[in-house]
Amino acid sequence: MNIILAFAFLFAFGSTLGWVLEVFFRKFFSSQNPEHKWINPGCFTGPYVPLYGLGLCILYAICKIPMNIDSTIWLIIVRFAIFTVLLTLLEFVAGVLSLKVMKVRLWDYSGNFGNVMGVICPAFSFAWGALGTLYAFFVHPHVEGAVEWLAQNLAFSFFIGAFFGVFIVDAVHTLGVINKIKVFARESGIVVRFEELKASISETAKKNKEKLRAFRPIRVGEALYAHLKEYYENNRERAKEIKKKISGKK
Secondary structure (H helix, E strand, C coil), X not given: CCHHHHHHHHHHHHHHHHHHHHHHHHXXXXXCCCCCCCCCCCCCCCCCCHHHHHHHHHHHHXXXXXXXXXXXXXXXXXXXXXXXXXXXXXXXXXXXXXXXXXXXXXXXXXXCCCCECCCECHHHHHHHHHHHHHHHHHXXXXXXXXXXXXXXXXXXXXXXXXXXXXXXXXXXXXXHXXXXXXXXXXXXXXXXXXXXXXXXXXXXXXXXXXXXXXXXXXXXXXXXXXXXXXXXXXXXXXXXXXXXXXXXXX
């Protein structure tokens, strides 16, 4: 089968599955969501997180490379180490690009031990390595089977094309939002925490008794600038309060 079609399928499947994992993690386990609300993860409107799609493509490619290691224990250790390094590197590059280029923080590990710039930390690196290892031993054979099935049923590729059609439209909208945020962030000299911005928009809508779509709170337009301005003011006030508390302790 065409390798491009195979990786397109992996990207679509991984992005969607990653979105589902993120939704449930943020709902039930995330310390940054103490109220356990349903949150649309990432910056896209649709049900996908591209970082997971890229991650699945990496896992699939690595698992296709033969490893002549007789010991199961050593095979687990080697794969765990490879997956930990590669997936952490992917997360680091994506996190740094979002911070430096887009001026947006999509996730924040600042409160976690050993974090680097708040974009990677040992705890999540271990989690990625563990998930990658579980994938290699328990999930990869099924994914290979799905890819082989797709090779024999190319009519299904229509759905992959439909996915990317929706994804591209969504990406154009998202880039428009991110560009507006980037301009505002540069002019204000701040980095916008995307989840905080969405929460701020939700709170404003709640106060004004406005109907808000849970999975599409951010739109391009004058309303976005107003939300960004309010977000900036709220963060500035919070910074002043923290400074007063620190000064009071002294």
